Amino acid sequence: xxxxxxxxxxxxxxxxxxxxxxxxxxxxxxxxxxxxxxxxxxxxxxxxxxxxxxxxxxxxxxxxxxxxxxxxxxxxxxxxxxxxxxxxxxxxxxxxxxxxxxxxxxxxxxxxxxxxxxxxxxxxxxxxxxxxxxxxxxxxxxxxxxxxxxxxxxxxxxxxxxxxxxxxxxxxxxxxxxxxxxxxxxxxxxxxxxxxxxxxxxxxxxxxxxxxxxxxxxxxxxxxxxxxxxxxxxxxxxxxxxxxxxxxxxxxxxxxxxxxxxxxxxxxxxxxxxxxxxxxxxxxxxxxxxxxxxxxxxxxxxxxxxxxxxxxxxxxxxxxxxxxxxxxxxxxxxxxxxxxxxxxxxxxxxxxxxxxxxxxxxxxxxxxxxxxxxxxxxxxxxxxxxxxxxxxxxxxxxxxxxxxxxxxxxxxxxxxxxxxxxxxxxxxxxxxxxxxxxxxxxxxxxxxxxxxxxxxxxxxxxxxxxxxxxxxxxxxxxxxxxxxxxxxxxxxxxxxxxxxxxxxxxxxxxxxxxxxxxxxxxxxxxxxxxxxxxxxxxxxxxxxxxxxxxxxxxxxxxxxxxxxxxxxxxxxxxxxxxxxxxxxxxxxxxxxxxxxxxxxxxxxxxxxxxxxxxxxxxxxxxxxxxxxxxxxxxxxxxxxxxxxxxxxxxxxxxxxxxxxxxxxxxxxxxxxx
Numbered sequence: 186x187x188x189x190x191x192x193x194x195x196x197x198x199x200x201x202x203x204x205x206x207x208x209x210x211x212x213x214x215x216x217x218x219x220x221x222x223x224x225x226x227x228x229x230x231x232x233x234x235x236x237x238x239x240x241x242x243x244x245x246x247x248x249x250x251x252x253x254x255x256x257x258x259x260x261x262x263x264x265x266x267x268x269x270x271x272x273x274x275x276x277x278x279x280x281x282x283x284x285x286x287x288x289x290x291x292x293x294x295x296x297x298x299x300x301x302x303x304x305x306x307x308x309x310x311x312x313x314x315x316x317x318x319x320x321x322x323x324x325x326x327x328x329x330x331x332x333x334x335x336x337x338x339x340x341x342x343x344x345x346x347x348x349x350x351x352x353x354x355x356x357x358x359x360x361x362x363x364x365x366x367x368x369x370x371x372x373x374x375x376x377x378x379x380x381x382x383x384x385x386x387x388x389x390x391x392x393x394x395x396x397x398x399x400x401x402x403x404x405x406x407x408x409x410x411x412x413x414x415x416x417x418x419x420x421x422x423x424x425x426x427x428x429x430x431x432x433x434x435x436x437x438x439x440x441x442x443x444x445x446x447x448x449x450x451x452x453x454x455x456x457x458x459x460x461x462x463x464x465x466x467x468x469x470x471x472x473x474x475x476x477x478x479x480x481x482x483x484x485x486x487x488x489x490x491x492x493x494x495x496x497x498x499x500x501x502x503x504x505x506x507x508x509x510x511x512x513x514x515x516x517x518x519x520x521x522x523x524x525x526x527x528x529x530x531x532x533x534x535x536x537x538x539x540x541x542x543x544x545x546x547x548x549x550x551x552x553x554x555x556x557x558x559x560x561x562x563x564x565x566x567x568x569x570x571x572x573x574x575x576x577x578x579x580x581x582x583x584x585x586x587x588x589x590x591x592x593x594x595x596x597x598x599x600x601x602x603x604x605x606x607x608x609x610x611x612x613x614x615x616x617x618x619x620x621x622x623x624x625x626x627x628x629x630x631x632x633x634x635x636x637x638x639x640x641x642x643x644x645x646x647x648x649x650x651x652x653x654x655x656x657x658x659x660x661x662x663x664x665x666x667x668x669x670x671x672x673x674x675x676x677x678x679x680x681x682x683x684x685x686x687x688x689x690x691x692x693x694x695x696x697x698x699x700x701x702x703x704x705x706x707x708x709x710x711x712x713x714x715x716x717x718x719x720x721x722x723x724x725x726x727x728x729x730x731x732x733x734x735x736x737x738x739x740x741x742x743x744x745x746x747x748x749x750x751x752x753x754x755x756x757x758x759x760x761x762x763x764x765x766x767x768x769x770x771x772x773x774x775x776x777x778x779x780x781x782x783x784x785x786x787x788x789x790x791x792x793x794x795x796x797x798x799x800x801x802x803x804x805x806x807x808x809x810x811x812x813x814x815x816x817x818x819x820x821x822x823x824x825x826x827x828x829x830x831x832x833x834x835x836x837x838x839x840x841x842x843x844x845x846x847x848x849x850x851x852x853x854x855x856x857x858x
Contacts, residue, residue, distance in 0.1 A: 208463055209463045209464045209466070209467035209468075209493075210467075210489065212464055212467035212468040212493075213467050213489055213492050213493055213495075214470075214492055214495040214496065214497050214499060215475070215488060215489050215491070215492025215495055215501065216489050216492060217497070218230075218270075218271070218492075218501065219489075219538070219542070221603075222271075222542040222598070222603050222605070223542060223596045223597075223598065224596065224597050225596075225597040225598055225599035225602060225603065226603075227602060229602075229603045230269070230270045230271065230603050231270050231497065231498040232268075232270070232498065233268055233269070233270055233473075233498060233499070233500040234298060234301075234303055234305075234473055234498070234500075235268045235294050235297045235298065235500065236268065236297050236300070236301060237266060237268045238424065239293075239296065239297035239300045239301075239424060240265065240266040240267075240268060240293050240294070240297050241262075241266045242424035242426060243265075243289075243292070243293040243296045243297065243336075243424075243426060244257060244262045244265045244266050244289070244293060245262075246336075246426040246427075247289060248262065250334065251330065251334075255612075255639065256281075256285055257281075257285055257286065257289055258285075258612060260608055260609065260610050260611060260612075261281060261285055261286045261289070261610065263608050264286055264290060264502075264608040265286065265289050265290045265293050266293070267606060267608070268500075269500075269604075269605070269606055270498070270499075270500055270501065271500075271501050271502075271503075271539060271543075271605045272500070272501075272502045272503070272605075272606055272608070273502075273503050273504075273536065273539055273540065273543065273605060273606065273607040273608070274286060274287070274502070274503065274504040274505070274607075274608050274610070275505070275506055275507070275536075275607060275608070275609045275610065275632070275634075276504060276505070276506050276610045277506055277508065277610060277611070277613065277624070277628075277629055277634065277636055277780075278506075278509075278613060278615060278624070278776075278777075278780035278781075279613035279614055279615025279616060279746070279780065280610035280611065280612060280613050280614070281610065281614060282478070282504050282505075282506070282610060283319050283320055283323055283478055283504070283744075284319075284323040285614075286504070286610065287320055287323070287324075287476060287478055287502075287504050288320065288323035288324040288326075288327045289327060290476070290502065291307065291309065291324050291440065291474075291476065292324070292327055292328060292331055292336075292339060294307070294474055294500075295338065295339055295344060295438045296336060296337060296338060296339060296426070298436065298438070298473075299337060299338035299339075299343075299435070299436050299438075300337070300338075300424065302436065303385075303436060304382075304385030304436040304437055304438055304439075305438045305439070305440075305473050305474055306382040306385065306438070306439050306441075306471050306472055306473050306474070307438075307439070307440045307441065307472060307473065307474035307475070307476065308441050308443065308448055308471075308472045308474070308475045308476070308491060308494065308495070309321070309324070309440060309441070309442045309443075309476045309477075309478070310442075310443060310444060310445050310448060310475070310476070310477050310478075310483075310491045311444065311477060311478040311479045311483070312444070312445075312479055312482045312483045312484075312487060312512070313444070313479070313482075314350065314444060315744070316478050316479045316482075316744060317348075317442050317443065317444060317478075318348075318354075318442075319478070319744060320442065320476075320478050321346070321348055321358065321361065321442045322358060324346070324440070325346055325358045325359070325360055325361055326358075328344060328346070328360070329359070329360065334427060335427040335428065336426055336427055337425075337426065337427065337428075337435075338435055338436060338438075341360045343435060343436065343437055343438060344437075344438045344439075344440065345362065345378060345381075345437065345438070345439045345440070346360055346361045346362065346440050346442070347361070347362045347363075347364055347375075347378065347439065347440065347441050347442065348361055348362070348363050348364070348442045348443070349364060349365060349366070349375075349441060349442065349443035349447045349448070349451050350363055350364075350365060350443075350447070351365045351367065362374070366450055366451045366453075366454035366455065367450075367454075372454050372455070375451060375454065375455045376455050378439055378441075378455075379455045379471070381437060381439060382439050382471050383471070385436065385437060385439075445483075445487040445488070445490040445491040446487075446490065448490070448491055448493070448494070449466065449490050449493055452466050452469050452471075452493055452494050453466050456469055466493060467493045467494075469493070469494050470494065470495070470496050470497075471494040471495075471496075472494050472495040472496060472499050473496055473499050473500070474499060474500050474502070475491060475492065475495050475499060475500070475501050475502070476501075476502045476503075476504075477491060477501075477502070477503050477504070477505075477535060478504050478505070479504070479505050479743070479744065480503035480504060480505040480534065480535040480536040481505030481506050481507045481509060481510070481511060481512075481534050481535075481536040481537065482505065482509075482510055482511065482512050482534065482743070483503075483505070483512060483534060483535040483536070484512045484534065484535070485533060485534070485535055485538055487535070488503075488535035488538075503535055503536050503539060504536075505534070505535075505536040507534065507536055507537050507540065508628050508629065508631075508632070508772075508773055508776055509743055509773055509776055509777050510739065510740060510743050510773055510774065510777055511534050511537075511773065512534050533585065533586075537585050538585075539605055540585050540607065541585040541586065541598070542598055542600075542603070542605055543600055543604070543605030543606075543607060544598065544600030544605075545585045545607075609632065609633075609634050611629075611634050611635055611636055611637060612637055612638070612639055613636065613637070613638050613639065614638075614639045615638075615746055615780070615782075615783055616638060616641075616663065616780070616782060616783055616784070616786075617638050617640055617641055617663050617784075618637070618638045618640060619662070619663045619664065619858060620638070620663055620664065620779075620780070620782075620786065621636050621637055621638035622636075623664070623779075623813065623814070623817065623858075624636060624776060624779065624780060624810075625637070626813070627772075627809050627810050627813050628772065628776050628810070641783075641784065644661075644784050645694075645696060645697060645748070645784070646694055646696070646697075647659060647693055647694060647697045647748060647749055647784060647785055648692050648693050648694060648697075649692050649693070649694055649727075650692045652839060653830060654830050654832060654836060654837040654853070654855060655688065655689070655692050655837070655839070657829045657830035657855040657857075658689060658787060658830075658855050659689075659692065659693075659785070659787075660829070660857055662857045662858050663782075663784070663785060663786060663858060664785075664786045664787075664788070664814075664817075664818070664857075664858030665785070665786070665787045665788070665818075665855060665856070665857060665858065666787075666788045666790070666814060666815070666818045666855075666856045666858070667685060667787060667788070667789045667790075667853065667854070667855050667856075668789075668790060668791065668792050668795065668853070668854050668856070669681055669682075669685070669789075669791060669792065669834065669851055669852060669853045669854070670791070670792045670793075670851070670852045671757065671791075671834075671847065671850065671851040671852075672850060673847065674757045674758035674759070674761075674791075674793065675755070675756065675757050675758060676755075676756055676758050676761040677705040677707045677708060677755065677756070678705070678707045678708050678711050678755070679708055679711075679753070679755045679756070679757060679791075680711070680842075680843060680844065680847070681757075681791075681834060681847070681851055682708070682753045682754070682755060682789050682790075683708070683711050683712050683715055683753075684715075684834060684838050684842050684843075684848070685753075685789050685834070685837065685838070685853070686701050686712050686751050686753050686789060687712065687715050687716060687719060687838075688837065688838045688839055689749075689751055689787060690716060690727070690728050690734065690751070691719060691723075691726065691727065691728065691839075692727075692839075693727050693748075693749055694727060695725075695727050697727075697748040697749055697784075698733055698734075698747040698748045698749070699727075699728070699734060699735075699747055699748065699749040699750070699751070700734065700735035700736065700737070700742070700745075700747040700749070700750050700751070700781065701735070701736045701737075701750075701751045701752075701753055702737060702738070702739055702742050702750060702751070702752050702753070702778050702781060703736075703737075703738060703739075703752075703753040703754075703755050704738065704739060704754070704755055704756075704768070704769060704774070705738070705755055706738060708753065708755045709736055709737060709738055712736050712753070713730060713736045716728055716730060716734070716736065717730055735747065739774050739777050739778050742777060742778070742781050743777050745781060746781050746782065746783055747781060747782060747783070748782070748783050748784050748785065749782060749784065749785045749786075749787070750778075750781045750782035750785070750786050750787070751787045751788075751789065752778045752779065752786070752787070752788045752789065752790075753789050753790075754769070754788070754789065754790035754791065754794055756769055756791070756794060757791030757793050757794065758793075759793050759797065762793065762794055762797050763797065766797065766799050766804055766808065767804055767807065769794075770797075770799070770804070770807055770808035770811055771807050772806070772807045772808075772809065772810055775810040775811060776810060779810060779814070788814060790811075794811070795811070795812075795815045814858075817858055818856035818857060818858050819856060826856075828854035828855055828856050829855050829856060829857050830854070830855040831852070831853065831854045831855070832852075832853060833848065833849055833850070833851060833852060833853065834847070834848040834849075834851040834852075834853050835848035835849050836853070837853045
């Protein structure tokens with residue numbers, strides 16, 4: 186028979202390609218840009234091909250013609266209209282970073298370039314295929330809408346949208362080509378697109394095609410286009426976005442959607458040399474525009490990998506949120522002794538590195554030391570009655586680097602000479618005011634963001650609860666906390682929380698979507714197994730693990746949402762909580778977990794987790810979301826406030842439990858936010 190050897194030392198293709206990109210850094214436009222900014226060179230930033238007037242005209246037209254009325258809002262328009270070579274976007278949960286900002290940003294650049302007879306070749310990337318697909322879907326949908334509205338130069342005939350993937354979806358998006366360079370037909374089509382992009386890059390639009398005519402004030406106008414020239418102060422400039430556009434606007438544009446690894450593989454395959462070496466791949470200039478979503482999870486080497494093929498004057502746009510999950514760094518950078526490496530701060534995410542280059546090295550935000558709730562909570566736990574009267578103080582948690590890292594950094598960053606704008610979105614369209622205030626007070630106040638909610642006009646029926654405890658859990662308030670106290674304690678798998686989660690999942694309506702998020706894969710598997718068993722025994726259950734019901738770890742939920750989200754903290758063993766508190770209670774991880782719901786968040790956790798007070802001040806600060814949540818609902822020991830329902834696990838769960846004695850001896854309490 187066949188023998189297979191499972192060897193963990195076999196080649197890691199993504200790492201190998203990132204390594205090759207770093208080996209050819211001198212030919213890489215992104216790396217050159219990074220180093221120029223790092224050392225404060227005067228000519229670090231270049232002008233881009235995108236005219237601000239046309240970008241603004243497009244954004245204003247969208248605001249007036251594409252619903253809802255608040256779309257795009259002022260902050261979104263600020264990013265959409267930026268013509269700077271580097272632009273950063275911080276998008277807190279539900280603020281429309283991808284759908285409401287990055288997709289219009291891409292379309293605006295196609296429109297603006299077309300107005301001046303230029304074509305755009307763009308790479309849109311992200312650290313995961315899921316994130317790439319989200320930007321792809323949003324962009325394709327918006328382009329389809331703009332085409333129907335008659336926007337100049339934006340149609341399936343003028344814009345090639347390509348998704349580089351080995352596995353096309355079962356339900357492909359209309360107007361999107363799914364190609365892969367390892368397939369002969371896919372490679373052939375990609376080479377055709379290469380020729381198209383290279384031809385467009387060198388094309389000069391003759392004056393006869395643009396149909397320009399002089400105006401009385403010395404400017405020029407194109408047929409079908411209002412004048413952009415010199416005007417009196419009381420006059421305004423306008424550009425027709427629809428109707429009969431200038432002939433030059435009908436240019437071909439190409440948008441390639443791929444992960445960093447796939448983008449390098451594609452460049453290698455379509456290179457004009459039959460067997461290109463890494464240097465030839467890296468110097469292959471194609472991209473006028475590189476956009477990276479979820480850049481707070483993108484490692485710096487992967488960004489440099491994506492930079493292979495970018496023009497020296499190409500625009501680089503990064504969207505993400507450094508208050509959510511960072512990249513997974515498998516290397517212990519603090520133990521690295523190679524001075525030249527550590528001095529460059531390679532551990533930072535792509536977004537944070539550019540925040541550093543933009544001047545956030547010492548960007549302490551001077552404001553309240555914390556929310557009033559957090560101060561009062563600290564007073565309760567410390568017994569210090571003077572805490573809530575403490576004056577505002579300078580915060581140090583907005584820094585990209587800590588004190589030790591700043592001392593080791595070798596750089597001469599000059600943000601005044603090389604400004605890198607950071608646009609911060611501040612209005613969420615996902616959940617209501619209560620959740621926005623909760624996350625804003627603890628998390629986004631650190632960045633000076635006044636985080637607010639647009640609110641929900643109508644809240645659908647979410648549950649079919651018939652018993653008192655489940656009705657308390659599904660009460661109309663946005664957040665519910667369920668705590669328990671059991672003689673038995675657990676680490677990475679918790680049968681008590683599994684029973685509670687199963688009971689909640691089985692009592693939501695068929696129309697509502699629901700998910701469970703947990704820190705550990707083992708607990709995830711336990712819940713999925715239990716739900717699958719119950720699903721097979723019920724007639725028409727509301728859960729469907731194959732289509733709709735999600736049970737995942739925090740990492741897999743970033744960027745996602747459901748009507749109902751259940752957070753299962755899992756750990757209840759005090760010793761395990763102490764040893765793993767920096768992971769279990771991490772602020773960014775909790776921020777992701779607590780912001781995936783639209784209408785209802787239910788947090789399930791042990792009283793031992795709530796009563797845990799980290800010894801280290803930094804770890805305590807990291808746990809503030811958990812502590813503030815407990816304070817908000819009045820859960821002891823933070824505040825001595827009675828629960829909205831209390832009883833045993835047996836009283837709570839309408840489904841049979843694997844251990845009846847455990848169910849009878851476990852106390853459960855339900856608190857409302």
